[in-house]
Amino acid sequence: MGKKPKIRITLVDKKSNGYCSHGHKYGDTFDFDTERGKLCPLAMHALFPMINILRYGGRLPGDDGNSGLYCCPDANIINIFKVEKIEDI
Known part of the structure; x- marks a missing residue:
């Protein structure tokens, strides 16, 4: 297996x-x-x-398989994070 892709996490x-x-x-x-x-x-x-899943070659459910939106489990705030694989340039 080659180099693992970069993963960016953003609070959206x-x-x-x-x-x-x-x-x-x-x-x-x-x-x-x-x-x-x-x-x-x-x-x-x-x-x-x-x-x-993204770092080891899998695809997430959704539009392009390279990103998705997921919730923080704290019910008092419920932050929504975008997790995305950043392709090597």
């Missing part, structure tokens, strides 16, 4: 007016390889299966 929406206990805000973006430690552990736990 939220479904409540509450405050994220980890301090995430709309537009926050994380590189999985270098910044995963900055992401809330609850969100990371929810996103990790989709990240693994």
Whole structure:
């Protein structure tokens, strides 16, 4: 297997007016390889299966298979993250 693709995680929406206990805000973006430690552990736990699918050659359900929207499990805030595979240039 070759080099694993880059994964970008972006906070694109939220479904409540509450405050994220980890301090995430709309537009926050994380590189999985270098910044995963900055992401809330609850969100990371929810996103990790989709990240693994993309990093090891799988496709996510949806339009292009290379990205998807997933929720943080904190019911008081419900942050929506976009997980996307970034193709090597």
